[in-house]
Amino acid sequence: MFNEIHLVTQYLAINHLLTRSLGSETYANALNCVPQSLGLKSGREKKQALKRANVAEWFIGQTPAQNQEEQNMSEYQPPKVWKWNQDNGGRFANINRPTAGAIKDKDLPRGKHPLQLYSLATPNGVKVTVMLEELLAMGFNGAEYDAYLVRINEGDQFDSGFVEINPNSKIPVLLDQSTDKPTRVFESGAILLYLAEKFSALLPTDPHKRAEALNWLFWQMGSGPFLGGGFGHFYAYAPEKIEYAIDRFAMEVKRQLDVLDQHLAENEYMAGDEYSIADIAIWPWYGAMVRGILYEAGEFLDVKSYSHVVRWAEQINKRPAVKRGIMVNRAWGAPSQQLHERHDASDFENTTQDKLNPEKSEG
Numbered sequence: 001m002f003n004e005i006h007l008v009t010q011y012l013a014i015n016h017l018l019t020r021s022l023g024s025e026t027y028a029n030a031l032n033c034v035p036q037s038l039g040l041k042s043g044r045e046k047k048q049a050l051k052r053a054n055v056a057e058w059f060i061g062q063t064p065a066q067n068q069e070e071q072n073m074s075e076y077q078p079p080k081v082w083k084w085n086q087d088n089g090g091r092f093a094n095i096n097r098p099t100a101g102a103i104k105d106k107d108l109p110r111g112k113h114p115l116q117l118y119s120l121a122t123p124n125g126v127k128v129t130v131m132l133e134e135l136l137a138m139g140f141n142g143a144e145y146d147a148y149l150v151r152i153n154e155g156d157q158f159d160s161g162f163v164e165i166n167p168n169s170k171i172p173v174l175l176d177q178s179t180d181k182p183t184r185v186f187e188s189g190a191i192l193l194y195l196a197e198k199f200s201a202l203l204p205t206d207p208h209k210r211a212e213a214l215n216w217l218f219w220q221m222g223s224g225p226f227l228g229g230g231f232g233h234f235y236a237y238a239p240e241k242i243e244y245a246i247d248r249f250a251m252e253v254k255r256q257l258d259v260l261d262q263h264l265a266e267n268e269y270m271a272g273d274e275y276s277i278a279d280i281a282i283w284p285w286y287g288a289m290v291r292g293i294l295y296e297a298g299e300f301l302d303v304k305s306y307s308h309v310v311r312w313a314e315q316i317n318k319r320p321a322v323k324r325g326i327m328v329n330r331a332w333g334a335p336s337q338q339l340h341e342r343h344d345a346s347d348f349e350n351t352t353q354d355k356l357n358p359e360k361s362e363g
């Protein structure tokens, strides 16, 4: 009984000391903090006490800097009721808000083509521009589209006209003007499916293959946020590097890459031997990841080891429609690759940023 009480006392005292110790303190310093009052004089006795208290494993092997991070992290105690900290230091702090709806009265522009696209060339946006370029390449004139740039970092997604067609305030969004009354379609997966059904293209008709294409389309919609909002956010954008978060999402992304790698070892495309909307949905995220161009995390995640995903990604990358699709609504990178708005096939030749602003692109 005495021993048990003694151990609990040791545990509480040591834990208290460790959690209050400064980040620059090393394990040895922490050992020195163990008070004489515990009757532990030798270093060995102190170490044993720490081990018994089950905190030594936690402490040993951590550098002071890591320990500082742990300390900072553990200092945060969620309040009873969450409050919006408008300036949380995150890269997207200026556009993130806890409420939905328009914040500015502004209509959307409308062009002459059947399809109107309001987007930006992020991986979610690229899914749709690649799809439209593939449909046009296949000869579907009804897939002609006007693409308008939505600058999400400037808050365009909260304009009233945008919110009317996507109450979720996220790109991409499509408006089909060729239907009885204009049809709004938001969520990139829904847009791909809508277009595939409208044109009976890029979605296999064989029921087995069709089910496979849909399995993988919805796999991407469910898995992508772990890659983007999870891994990408904490690895590249969060104001501090939180080991727990990066570790958790890195593991999940590597697991997802392995799922794809094993599947693509046996299949040319996601739905088997046919290129489909499943590939178009997955490629902008996972293709970019294995090509090392997402979050500069190629080495960190050892993306080259997913050789079947790399093979598939390179194959899709070579498609002319894909090369065009990734340029549309792109507002960064090489000026010759930026086509802010697209209204005609000739725009790829005539209205890229290097052509519109030659002085700027030379500088």
Ligand SMILES: N[C@@H](CCC(=O)N[C@@H](CS)C(=O)NCC(=O)O)C(=O)O
Residues within 6 Å of the ligand: 095, 096, 122, 123, 124, 125, 152, 157, 169, 170, 171, 172, 186, 187, 188, 189
């Ligand atoms: N599940 C949506 C996600 C769309 C999404 O997250 N879009 C981002 C850009 S990739 C966006 O518009 N963000 C603006 C914001 O969050 O305010 C889809 O696939 O369409």
